[in-house]
Amino acid sequence: MPPTTIHIGNDRTVQRLGFGAMRLPTEPTAARAAAIAVARRAVALGVTLIDTAHLYGWGANEELLAEALHPYPDELLITTKVGVVKTPEGGELCGRPDVLRRQVDEGLRRLRLERVELLQLHRVDPEVPLADQVGTLRELQAAGKIGHLGLSEVTVDQLNEARTIAEIASVQNRYNVLDREHEAVLDACTAAGIAFLPWRPVHPLLDAPDVTAVAAELEATAAQVSLAWLLHRSPVMLPIPGTASIPHLEENVGAATLSLTDDQLQRLTALR
Template sequence: MQLPAGPGEARENSIAVARRAVELGVTLIDTAYLYGWGANEELLVEALHPFPDGVLVTTKVGVVPPDPPREAALCGRPEVLREQVEGALRRLRVDRLDLLQLHRVDPDVPLDDQVGTLRDLRDEGKIGHIGLSEVTVAQLERAREIVDIASVQNRYNLLDREHEAVLDACTAAGIAFLPWRPVLPATTAGEIAAVAAEAGATAAQVALAWLLGRSPVVLPIPGTSSIEHLEENAAAASLRLSDGQRSRLDTVRRRV
């Protein structure tokens, strides 16, 4: 989402960031139709296609472009989801979307219809695995009655643990949990900064390391448009927090 897809130097930088991510061992790249209305998907194709073995590019559907004065809106109507999946297949130049996530649940369309459409597309061979984003435990449970759910992408970080129960449900079920905004609003003050100083790391690295140790199903998806920041994020994978440091971070209160 953070990679500019317009022409010129910014696009060249975005391509370099995507390629460097793969060099660093990143194996999942998250995009969505919403990110530039397909432009971000096309950028990743220019940077990485044919996608290297072991690299999963996952995208999301269920949001429609702005219609002034309305901004982007949710739309989970079956015909729209089908159209957007077909568009993603074309833009990403693949025969199957190995992981396709519903960007948001549209409250105006029955959940069964939205998830059922993705199930049908999976059965048709156009989707490999199905994920959800910004869902409750109840929505996740209902979706799992319709089709296997491989991943959940909810906002979650050290200071924002609103979806703790969803993460716990994913852990119990062995469902991948992809926290978005995983390092924000990580702070440079207080306990996080103290642990960072002890570990010789940045606050962002501490936030990512805490997430990676929170549950074996957690796979953070930090975004960046900077190679330097990308390398900093990737280095967090090797940061090991002590039990005492984790315990102190566990007590950090969510910022309201």
């Protein structure tokens, strides 16, 4: 079995299977009450990292988590992301220092925190020097508002540049057993001991014969096999599958107990 925990920076240890809160409904209806129940069930199941973002409902997702879980258990780390602004067309990247500072302050208020333990830049804004974007977050870290800094959807070159500006504790790129576009970024994170939080950790099309065959062998679901493969793939992997369903949540969390044989690992790794 792969390790069950991972370090964020040098001082936070979390379980290696997290929870992505993006799919939780935030409207004040019965669906919101169900979403609160899902978040609470995740913590009850032992999840110790929950991922959200300013973009998710333009702060409503952060407020939902605070309603569901505050005061937070000591072991729970909630990570949020900044760097996208609302526009009439939907949203656009914006890494201007004033925007990043405002969104960090808004996130702290919504989450009812004095410091966010892991703050990630949602995307690199190509119109703003990376040094200004990461440098602003580093300043907020020095001010005590941020514990650790992370990036999302970056290249190896962007990661390397960011690491010359500040210590980077995590990277959140799209990655799963059937989509490995960011393999080089994962390898760079593995070499540096940087936590890698794959978003979309379960590919929407899981009918590949080898995935379904391994699932049948283990009496598990294809989604569980996909998550288990990620946990075996690298010791810095920290999948954050999301759902608005408690049964689906419990299924996802159960993937952490699956042990893949060398043969099963090889068959899954050979998929592209």
